[in-house]
Amino acid sequence: MDYQHIGIAVLWTFLYGYIIVGAIDFGAGFFMLFAKITKQDHIINELVSRYLNPVWEVTNVFLVFFFVGIVGFFPDTAYYFGSTLLIPASVALILLSIRGAFYAFETYGKDTKFAWVFLYGMTGLLIPASFSTVLSISEGGFIEETKEGVILNWFELLMSPYAWAVVFLSIVSVLFISSGFLTYYAHKAQDTNAYELMRRWFLIWAGPMIIICQFVFLSLRQHNPEHFHEATAHYWWLFGLSILFFIGAVALILMRRYHGVAFLMIMIQFALAFFGYGISKLPYILYPYIDLNHAVVNDSMALALVIVFIAGLLLLVPSLLLLLRLFIFDADYVSGKRR
Amino acid sequence: MDGVIISRLLTGMTLAFHIIFATIGVALPFMFMIAEGLGLYKKDPAYLAMAKRWAKGFTITVAVGVVTGTIIGLQLSLLWPSFMRIGGQVIALPLFMETFAFFFEAIFLSIYLYTWDRFKNRWLHWLLNIPIIIGSTMSALFITSVNSFMNTPEGFDMVNGQLVNIEPVAAMLNSSFFVRAFHVVTTGGMTIAFMLASIAAVKLLRNKFSSDRAYHKKGLKVTLLTGLIFSLFAMLAGHASAQFLHNEQPEKLAAMEWHFDTESRADLVLFGVLDEEKQEVKGAIKIPGMLSFLADDRFDTEVKGLNEIPEDERPPLIIHYFFDLMVFFGVFSFAISVLYFMLKKFKKDWTHQPFMLYMIALTGPMSMLAIEFGWFLAEMGRQPWLLRGYMKVAEGATHADGVSLTLIAFGLLYAVLGFSCIYVLIRIFKDKPAVIDIENNRDNVGGEA
Numbered sequence: 001m002d003y004q005h006i007g008i009a010v011l012w013t014f015l016y017g018y019i020i021v022g023a024i025d026f027g028a029g030f031f032m033l034f035a036k037i038t039k040q041d042h043i044i045n046e047l048v049s050r051y052l053n054p055v056w057e058v059t060n061v062f063l064v065f066f067f068v069g070i071v072g073f074f075p076d077t078a079y080y081f082g083s084t085l086l087i088p089a090s091v092a093l094i095l096l097s098i099r100g101a102f103y104a105f106e107t108y109g110k111d112t113k114f115a116w117v118f119l120y121g122m123t124g125l126l127i128p129a130s131f132s133t134v135l136s137i138s139e140g141g142f143i144e145e146t147k148e149g150v151i152l153n154w155f156e157l158l159m160s161p162y163a164w165a166v167v168f169l170s171i172v173s174v175l176f177i178s179s180g181f182l183t184y185y186a187h188k189a190q191d192t193n194a195y196e197l198m199r200r201w202f203l204i205w206a207g208p209m210i211i212i213c214q215f216v217f218l219s220l221r222q223h224n225p226e227h228f229h230e231a232t233a234h235y236w237w238l239f240g241l242s243i244l245f246f247i248g249a250v251a252l253i254l255m256r257r258y259h260g261v262a263f264l265m266i267m268i269q270f271a272l273a274f275f276g277y278g279i280s281k282l283p284y285i286l287y288p289y290i291d292l293n294h295a296v297v298n299d300s301m302a303l304a305l306v307i308v309f310i311a312g313l314l315l316l317v318p319s320l321l322l323l324l325r326l327f328i329f330d331a332d333y334v335s336g337k338r339r
Numbered sequence: 340m341d342g343v344i345i346s347r348l349l350t351g352m353t354l355a356f357h358i359i360f361a362t363i364g365v366a367l368p369f370m371f372m373i374a375e376g377l378g379l380y381k382k383d384p385a386y387l388a389m390a391k392r393w394a395k396g397f398t399i400t401v402a403v404g405v406v407t408g409t410i411i412g413l414q415l416s417l418l419w420p421s422f423m424r425i426g427g428q429v430i431a432l433p434l435f436m437e438t439f440a441f442f443f444e445a446i447f448l449s450i451y452l453y454t455w456d457r458f459k460n461r462w463l464h465w466l467l468n469i470p471i472i473i474g475s476t477m478s479a480l481f482i483t484s485v486n487s488f489m490n491t492p493e494g495f496d497m498v499n500g501q502l503v504n505i506e507p508v509a510a511m512l513n514s515s516f517f518v519r520a521f522h523v524v525t526t527g528g529m530t531i532a533f534m535l536a537s538i539a540a541v542k543l544l545r546n547k548f549s550s551d552r553a554y555h556k557k558g559l560k561v562t563l564l565t566g567l568i569f570s571l572f573a574m575l576a577g578h579a580s581a582q583f584l585h586n587e588q589p590e591k592l593a594a595m596e597w598h599f600d601t602e603s604r605a606d607l608v609l610f611g612v613l614d615e616e617k618q619e620v621k622g623a624i625k626i627p628g629m630l631s632f633l634a635d636d637r638f639d640t641e642v643k644g645l646n647e648i649p650e651d652e653r654p655p656l657i658i659h660y661f662f663d664l665m666v667f668f669g670v671f672s673f674a675i676s677v678l679y680f681m682l683k684k685f686k687k688d689w690t691h692q693p694f695m696l697y698m699i700a701l702t703g704p705m706s707m708l709a710i711e712f713g714w715f716l717a718e719m720g721r722q723p724w725l726l727r728g729y730m731k732v733a734e735g736a737t738h739a740d741g742v743s744l745t746l747i748a749f750g751l752l753y754a755v756l757g758f759s760c761i762y763v764l765i766r767i768f769k770d771k772p773a774v775i776d777i778e779n780n781r782d783n784v785g786g787e788a
Binding site: 055057058060061063064065067068069071072073075076077078079080081082083084085086087089090093094096097098100101102103104105108109110111148149151152297298300301304305308309312315316319320322323326327 | 395398399401402403405406407408409410412413414415416417418419420421423424425426427428429431432434435436437438439441442443445446447448449450453454457470502503505506507508737738739740741742744745748749752755756759760763766767
């Protein structure tokens, strides 16, 4: 593989990682708010915070890793996305900041305030929505190159069925992935009430999940026929497998069996769809301005980045495993016997 | 206002806000490593309680540090897209390494904060400090490397507006890197030590829980000693910086010191007011030959004057005040810590007099301000360059609409975050005397497995 393909594979994997851990986090925040409003917060609060407290900061790093990495491997992305995304990315940043900071204030501080839980919960849905505009823009059609620089065509974006389908997809996915994980986590913690509640929410979100995916496909056909054709002609099997794993996960949870496997299937479902989407989009990072093969950073830097990446992984993977062992896979911790 | 100015304002605002939390993030883990280690070594639960209380406050500031760090990371591309397109070819390596270091730190910090009671051998928990400090220091070093590259760009050639023949490692270890990294790390340690000393001093002045007095006095001793040591190194680093500027960035040194004509035995100018037209300085304290000495350890060294620099490449002269204030505040904190230990030795009953406590209370905020002024000086001092010698600020800024809107939005955000952060921090410790924490840690000081 050449540098640009190594680079994009690495970045795409990290973005996938962010989508999974981010979705769990964002969804959990929303469920906490929803539970509070419907007076069921005593059921899930402890469960959610037991998971979130140790990992929220790490979740954030996945995102930073992705956007620093993409600018490093493909400096042109800084120019095109940077110029066009000022408003949507700033909105996302502000929401992310409010969320992160008020989560810490609420959790580690002395007081608890409804306003803070509210901010924390609502931003959980708005952040994925604002980030999803990046994906829409990357399909092309929303930006123009002028003499002054590149500019975003807001009207096109707001009127586009494709852009809206992606927004809804991101929100539904967040709720779906998150409730799937928390069902598993509650089951592991042997917390029956939380388990019943999360399982119900998971099953509620399964239907919209599969429907919205079809919408995204249909609107992509309209918006970027080339990409749609590539996806359906060569990579249809990836998307087909993805649906099978979705059905498998929902079936397992319906039968109340193998919750760990069920969540693993959800992860595979998203991995297949996400990588299928990514591969069929190549060689464009931003259609038609940024072509992977021309936008890659110079060779010496690319080599340095790959070396650092491997060295970094050797450091990170054991540390991440340690974190997981201590907090996610430690039966005593999960069930609240150990703080 | 035009986009360039607003982009500069917004970047400056974000960095000025972030640097407070970044400094805390780099140096505070070192402080609770000392406190926790002392607690275990001396079997004194007070130090253990100190480490825990600092760590508890740290969770709040680290949250703000993480989010503002995320903001600046992305804002670089949003506000300076043309710069990142060019610079990305060279600075990608340290930026990438910075995220690894940050990742590493984040993981171990999470483990550290949630495993106080998990290890039977408490020294194991103490060891977790090491990866945290490695991570936080490394991330400070890498990001400093990015900034020093912008001051002294090296490791590439520029051909027709494109950067070619790139040597990533040479660019990362550029000539200003070591001096700046040393300065950043030492002043960070100094500032946090003095901040914690300020807190202890204020608590002693307030005297809300009289049973806590012994605890806060212990705190003063540890923090002021650490502050004293770090500030010695910081002054050394400052001197190295001045020498570096003399050799590599004479225009910054000249603007800092309102030094217009090239001459030997150049005076060091302290404070004063400048008539920019006539290049006359009024009301300043001048120390003859001192600037030459600072620049090169000899009083007769010739120091380059501002008039030798083309007019459109001169930094703004306001940086002189930032320089003066930075040095003054830094030296003040150092002097107070020296005074404290002298009193402790010779006039023991004066050490905790209100006057002394008020002075100590000032050291923390003053050191933090010194950090801010130091960065203002460093950043404004490389104006008008974005990439010194290669790209001017105006060429790098975004052309997107709505920059002023984002300026207002982020301004509000920082106001809200800053206010809530202080509010929460005060509330955590307000009604919670340290003696309770000390009691709770009485059983934890043993080191046996």
